[in-house]
Amino acid sequence: MNVLTVNNISYQYEGSKKNVLKGISAGFEAGKVYTLVGKSGSGKSTMLSLISGLDICKNGEILYKDADLRVIDRDKYRARDIGVIFQSYNLLTNVTAVQNIVLSLHISKAPEKDKKSFAYSLLEKVGIDRETADRPVLKLSGGEQQRVGIARAISHNPDMIIADEPTGNLDRDTEAEILKIFINLAHSENKCVIIVTHSKKVSEIADVIYGISDGKIAFHKQLPIEKNS
Amino acid sequence: MYILENAFNNVLRNKGRNILIGAILFAVIVTAVIALMINTTTSSIIENYKGRFGSEIRLEPNMEKVRDEAMKNSTDGMVRVTVPSIPAENYIAFSESEYLQGSIMTASAGVICDSITSVDAELGGGSGMMMMGGGAGIEASENTPMQFMMSLQGNKLAEFEAGTRELASGEMPDELNECIVSTDLAESNDIQIGDSFTFTGELRDMAEGIVQPTSYTLTVVGTYYDVTDEYAEGSAQNAFTNRRNEIITTYDTVVQEIQSGMNGIKVAATYYLKNPELLDEFAAEVYSKGLPETFDVTTDKATYNKIVGPVEGLKGVAIMFMSVVLVFGGVIIALLASIAIRERKYEIGVLRAMGMKKTKVAFGLWSEMLLITLLCLVAGLGTGRLLAQPVTDALLAGQIEAAEAAQDEQQSNGGMMLRMPQQDTAADAEPLSDIDLSLGLDTMLQIIGIALVLASLAGLISISRITKYEPIKILMERN
Numbered sequence: 001m002n003v004l005t006v007n008n009i010s011y012q013y014e015g016s017k018k019n020v021l022k023g024i025s026a027g028f029e030a031g032k033v034y035t036l037v038g039k040s041g042s043g044k045s046t047m048l049s050l051i052s053g054l055d056i057c058k059n060g061e062i063l064y065k066d067a068d069l070r071v072i073d074r075d076k077y078r079a080r081d082i083g084v085i086f087q088s089y090n091l092l093t094n095v096t097a098v099q100n101i102v103l104s105l106h107i108s109k110a111p112e113k114d115k116k117s118f119a120y121s122l123l124e125k126v127g128i129d130r131e132t133a134d135r136p137v138l139k140l141s142g143g144e145q146q147r148v149g150i151a152r153a154i155s156h157n158p159d160m161i162i163a164d165e166p167t168g169n170l171d172r173d174t175e176a177e178i179l180k181i182f183i184n185l186a187h188s189e190n191k192c193v194i195i196v197t198h199s200k201k202v203s204e205i206a207d208v209i210y211g212i213s214d215g216k217i218a219f220h221k222q223l224p225i226e227k228n229s
Numbered sequence: 230m231y232i233l234e235n236a237f238n239n240v241l242r243n244k245g246r247n248i249l250i251g252a253i254l255f256a257v258i259v260t261a262v263i264a265l266m267i268n269t270t271t272s273s274i275i276e277n278y279k280g281r282f283g284s285e286i287r288l289e290p291n292m293e294k295v296r297d298e299a300m301k302n303s304t305d306g307m308v309r310v311t312v313p314s315i316p317a318e319n320y321i322a323f324s325e326s327e328y329l330q331g332s333i334m335t336a337s338a339g340v341i342c343d344s345i346t347s348v349d350a351e352l353g354g355g356s357g358m359m360m361m362g363g364g365a366g367i368e369a370s371e372n373t374p375m376q377f378m379m380s381l382q383g384n385k386l387a388e389f390e391a392g393t394r395e396l397a398s399g400e401m402p403d404e405l406n407e408c409i410v411s412t413d414l415a416e417s418n419d420i421q422i423g424d425s426f427t428f429t430g431e432l433r434d435m436a437e438g439i440v441q442p443t444s445y446t447l448t449v450v451g452t453y454y455d456v457t458d459e460y461a462e463g464s465a466q467n468a469f470t471n472r473r474n475e476i477i478t479t480y481d482t483v484v485q486e487i488q489s490g491m492n493g494i495k496v497a498a499t500y501y502l503k504n505p506e507l508l509d510e511f512a513a514e515v516y517s518k519g520l521p522e523t524f525d526v527t528t529d530k531a532t533y534n535k536i537v538g539p540v541e542g543l544k545g546v547a548i549m550f551m552s553v554v555l556v557f558g559g560v561i562i563a564l565l566a567s568i569a570i571r572e573r574k575y576e577i578g579v580l581r582a583m584g585m586k587k588t589k590v591a592f593g594l595w596s597e598m599l600l601i602t603l604l605c606l607v608a609g610l611g612t613g614r615l616l617a618q619p620v621t622d623a624l625l626a627g628q629i630e631a632a633e634a635a636q637d638e639q640q641s642n643g644g645m646m647l648r649m650p651q652q653d654t655a656a657d658a659e660p661l662s663d664i665d666l667s668l669g670l671d672t673m674l675q676i677i678g679i680a681l682v683l684a685s686l687a688g689l690i691s692i693s694r695i696t697k698y699e700p701i702k703i704l705m706e707r708n
Contacts, residue, residue, distance in 0.1 A: 079584025
């Protein structure tokens with residue numbers, strides 16, 4: 001059963017005649033890690049924008065639990081149903097790490113009463129201690145900011161986690177730790193994890209790989225789950 | 230709730246920008262507080278004086294019309310200008326108008342008394358008539374008006390109310406044929422309370438050449454101190470016009486000798502309208518009841534202007550200043566809000582990407598503006614209240630100075646004017662030089678309203694910007 005289904009979507013940017021996506025179809029299930037791989041300009045980031053509800057496609061449809069993203073409340077979808085991890089983190093820079101998480105919990109109307117304690121525990125889970133959590137985001141390293149981004153994405157317990165080049169700015173050790181978190185989220189917590197990447201190493205952790213080239217699915221590879229566990 | 234909490238934290242976080250916006254808001258609010266306090270207080274003063282002066286009606290001879298009339302009627306080249314009078318019965322008839330809430334009648338007559346020597350008697354007497362043109366070689370004859378040495382003033386109590394005259398001994402005249410005299414006159418003639426004197430005067434019909442003697446036997450019931458100027462500004466100086474020679478009596482005493490169609494006893498009345506708007510209706514009624522066209526039905530505009538003019542000027546200055554500050558302040562706040570939103574575009578993009586609705590983002594930004602406004606409102610109300618009084622005093626002093634300078638200039642350019650000195654109360658009136666400002670609930674609500682409008686203006690700009698921002702575009706630009 002797909003959590004998210006992409007049916008024959010095409011997309012072109014305003015003022016451009018070129019289709020960035022050309023009739024892409026794909027399905028995404030819970031409990032699996034997906035990677036969308038391809039070269040720069042292949043259309044994978046555009047696809048991420050569409051499936052994360054930040055943009056809408058005019059042709060084709062994207063169904064979240066059988067509901068068309070064009071019809072549903074996309075703000076609510078972004079706030080509660082998915083967690084997005086951006087390559088450049090996109091954290092609120094004028095507040096602390098923990099405040100970023102608390103704000104996300106408020107926006108998603110998370111049920112936790114003591115949101116701050118919950119935020120601390122989440123950050124601890126991704127390797128951020130309390131002292132670091134209380135520091136302004138701009139005083140954190142790239143790896144720490146990415147961990148805060150992951151904590152924010154999973155704070156409201158979404159069904160899907162969508163990550164855009166999540167390890168692009170990180171060193172090898174941090175990359176490995178973060179990838180471990182993604183695998184764990186999919187296999188232990190039954191989340192659907194979609195990672196956009198052009199890194200071969202990242203793509204290798206996936207259960208399913210979609211290769212995108214020139215706006216089309218160039219290949220679709222399903223790998224045995226045991227390999228990644 | 231978290232939006233308000235976040236807004237509060239943001240106000241503290243972005244100090245530089247918020248201090249800048251706050252400083253502008255503070256200046257606008259302080260100006261609004263001062264201007265509105267001035268406006269409210271001066272409006273109430275102006276309304277009060279409008280009610281008083283706008284309701285107070287006088288029937289005054291228009292001396293230019295009187296002179297024109299006299300010149301028209303002159304047959305021998307000599308123009309005899311006699312101050313016209315209104316028959317007492319007419320005054321009574323006018324006072325019955327349904328447009329009035331009340332009236333005060335006064336009467337005066339020139340007299341002589343053989344047993345009293347007037348103050349400044351050596352200057353001679355006066356007739357109360359003005360002679361113009363061809364006057365040379367007039368000989369005393371039956372037609373020569375009597376030269377009065379004193380005047381009877383019926384019910385003339387304005388100076389007592391103003392404090393320039395005060396009862397020195399005895400009591401005020403109340404009954405028919407009772408009078409009081411000035412202490413100067415009493416001392417120079419050894420007049421005692423209880424003394425009786427016979428005063429004589431005359432009534433004249435200038436057209437028919439009829440002269441009718443009058444006689445009053447009055448009992449002195451008191452004396453009064455007098456600190457008024459002995460002579461009214463611009464009047465001839467003789468015993469008749471000397472104010473120390475005014476015998477204060479009752480209105481009924483003076484008019485008891487009045488005869489229809491005869492001049493010599495001058496009656497004046499001040500009528501009080503129920504509403505200043507009824508002036509034209511009242512004027513039409515009194516003309517129809519026989520008021521000559523040489524009389525004007527007027528309100529005391531000159532006194533009103535002298536007293537209230539600077540206050541009106543102050544009000545105008547305050548409102549104009551506030552309007553300018555509001556417009557410029559509003560534009561600056563709008564610009565700052567617009568710049569602030571541009572600066573915070575990324576933050577808005579992140580919040581929207583996290584799923585926060587546009588309305589909530591806008592509410593958050595508006596709340597921040599509102600918090601800044603509330604802080605400025607509290608500080609502005611306090612500061613404005615402290616500054617309002619000294620600012621008002623300084624502005625009012627400037628207005629009074631300007632009004633006086635304008636008046637001096639007008640007088641120096643004005644040339645010769647025919648005036649009736651006794652009725653020129655504007656000359657004695659002092660402009661309001663002291664205004665006690667107060668910050669009432671109405672004014673506070675107006676200031677809060679202005680502050681909210683400014684905050685909302687900035688909020689509206691934020692909202693209009695936010696509706697144009699798409700999170701994906703903001704984040705793509707940033708990345």
